[in-house]
Amino acid sequence: MSRTRVLVLNSGSSSVKYQLLDMRGSDRLAMGLVERIGEETSRLRHTPTGGLSREWSGSVPDHDAALKAVAAELAKDGLGLDSPELAAIGHRVVHGGKHFTEPTVVDDAVLAEIERLIPVAPLHNPANLTGIRTAQALRPDLPQVAVFDTAFHTTMPESAARYAIDVETADAHRVRRYGFHGTSHAYVSRETARLLGRAPEDVNVIVLHLGNGASASAVRGGRCVDTSMGLTPLEGLVMGTRSGDMDPAVIFHLMRVGGMSADEIDTLLNKRSGLIGLCGDNDMREIRRRVDAGDERARLAFDIYIHRLKKYIGAYYAVLGRVDAVAFTAGVGENAAPVREAAVAGLEGLGLVVDAGLNAVRADRARLISPADARVAVAVVPTDEEMEIATQTYALVEKER
Ligand SMILES: Nc1ncnc2c1ncn2[C@@H]1O[C@H](COP(=O)(O)OP(=O)(O)O)[C@@H](O)[C@H]1O
């Protein structure tokens, strides 16, 4: 029997998104999501292609239990992990440091390196590790492939990748800007070129990945030249629960004057800041509902979010010199028309205009939302990290077969 299937696991801090794909025709056989892992009630939604979705609520204490629940759901559709058609399991790994520039077959040394990077991705790498170890236990005979969020950003020039701090200190502790969501930035910049009918090498794109975590990137001819996340996924845009950019002296101030510990401030900036810190909600749908109802705090949170986004569009415009397209992606970027409209408002001087009618269209395909005669294309391009991970995973195991 031919081994052409790939299972992809995208483990976040409290969720697992997964897809089972047959790579002969890039067909999705099943997909799903386990949410609120570790909370009192977790939720699983499983959708076999061509069949009805199944939902299930219950206790999923950790990512090990989550993957076992996923395996059980797949088995009900005759797509269990024991299938001889499985070629590999592909894993999103958030932090790969400077070391991993390509998808990599996991061995003990790779696991040790992912573990060593936990201090700079404390919300993500532990979940990624558990996912890999559980998958190894379920199918020890299969290659487990790690696809790193950081890989696409390793082309950044030193001028963008270095912080302006003492070089010896930075190098001793590997302090530099790594960038994240790279699989999405790579996929979306390529899909944007395709939407424009041009080769990726000829196109300069600003990608705005706006999910719970959010980041911007400047992509010149298919290569990343700058991105908004740094040593960790905390730098840059305002996010659901993370602050993004601020004066680093805020931390010393909170320690010395506020009496807070490093761990308390870490939790504050990663989990109690951003939109949730500003207005108590991190879901953009709820924030827009409150804004429309005249809620002042939600309005201020929205305005701060947009102000930061606009600054990055301007910065990356300057970095690239010539911009062919601005692409919005991920949960907020793909769905929140008011965010797209506000982010681009007032940028006519840069050639950026959104057509209100096109922006209001709801669709899950890549599409332009700028007028036909616009100098710079503005696009909505749905990301598909799982498909991209599957493609890279399958290409690697095919090569090594
Ligand atoms: N219809 C919508 N309108 C506005 N925001 C939305 C909509 N659907 C989803 N979102 C936003 O997308 C976010 C999740 O995006 P997603 O890319 O799935 O994030 P992550 O992968 O980081 O979990 C939610 O927090 C929500 O704010």
Ligand SMILES: CC(=O)OP(=O)(O)O
């Ligand atoms: C790196 C990162 O922020 O990932 P996510 O958006 O999945 O939290």
Ligand SMILES: [Mg+2]
């Ligand atoms: Mg995401």
